[in-house]
Amino acid sequence: MQNSKTRTGETVVGPQTDFSALGTIDRSRPLGPQVYEIVRLGIIQDRLRPNDPINETELSAQLGVSRTPVREAYQQLIEDGLIESRSKAGTLVAPLDEARAREGTVIRRALEREVVAILAADPPDLRPLDSIIALQSVAVSHDDHLEFFTQDERFHAALADLAGLPTAWRLVHSVKGHTDRVRFMLSRDRHKRNNVAFNAHLALLDAIRDGDVELAKALITKHVNAALVAVPAPQ
Template sequence: MPRVKRTLPGFDLAASLSGVRIDRAQPIGPQLYAALRMLIIRSTLPSGAPLHESDIAAACAVSRTPVRAALQQLAQDGLVTTWPQVGSAVAAIDRASLNAGVAIRRALEGEVVRLLAMRPQPFAEVEARLAPVLAAQQAAADRGDDLAFFAADEAFHATLADLAGLPDAWRLLHGVKAHIDRVRLLATRLEPGRHRAAYAEHLAIVEAVRGRQGLAASVLMARHAETVLASFDLLEAAGATR
């Protein structure tokens, strides 16, 4: 039977959870899930970090019941490995899950931009929605602000789906792109130019949409989604995926 270590060298669970804020007027489980998910994606909770219910409950001043629910949902996302009667730990970045996420993202988002390019609305409406998002992304890239760039990147893709009349497409991707997001944030340490490259890829996609080139936009989006695979290879070679 596997044994979850009580801690990792240099890892402090309480310190990692110190920024978690719980609104007692709202359901606690979903808040814990969202907070823990982002901490794992940001590697504040690194691979192998033990996630004992009692420790999380104490650090967040909540009961163990919502903690258990949050960990179960994170396990469904592939972010946490749980052993009954033993405990839970942050899962390593899984290549199979990464491949699946990329395949799903490529298919869904490729269709999003293809349909967007074919929609009859004036491009000025599309441009008006995307311009502030792209500006925020460029500013974050210029500052080297990984988290701000990540947030703007998420907003860009969500806005594309909304403009295409498929807002649920981006929501559907939430549960399958967790490992993609972990790689995206980790890889910035090894790929300092990745933010600017991603921004340029976004501009190319928008230009294809502007030109009503649905197939070209879809191909560009597929290539954009696949870049995370090369990033994973770099991380794996550096031993940063375990």
């Protein structure tokens, strides 16, 4: 990435950082959360690397928003541990935090076990997931890890919605940023992993349809724990 300096010495993000390619702004919805998701996605997908600067003015200009929603997004990203504000250096992408990655996995696992237990105890109509499963299948066949990662997120969010826990999923979303960085690295670097994850989704749906609570909980535990293999255990 090429960076330059302003007359005041402020580091700005070079032209290779195209935030508009990560998402579009819908002005009928709150702007801050959308800016947050766009920058978060860039960090998760490693398009914004650790210690890369993120300039407020540049981001505002590219997305066509004022600095107010950008500052709102910055605050949430700082709380998530995905960016850091440093004196003189400005706002930078934070390095991968292994402790946060492990913590995010623990929290996500607890929620998802509850989600599948609720669903398997009283199996709902799972047809709303058919389109997501179809898109995952296409992504796997084309070895498209970017698309698979997107549809994987949609799949788990949809399960939480069906279980009546959409707010809980949004809370988990805010604490699993570093976990998602690990998950994305795995999906990008291990070509067979997406196929394994896809088959795990199919098996999980079968367990839910069959009303097998214990099997559903065991399957989701194994599935979520897969992200931990790339995170060193604490010393």
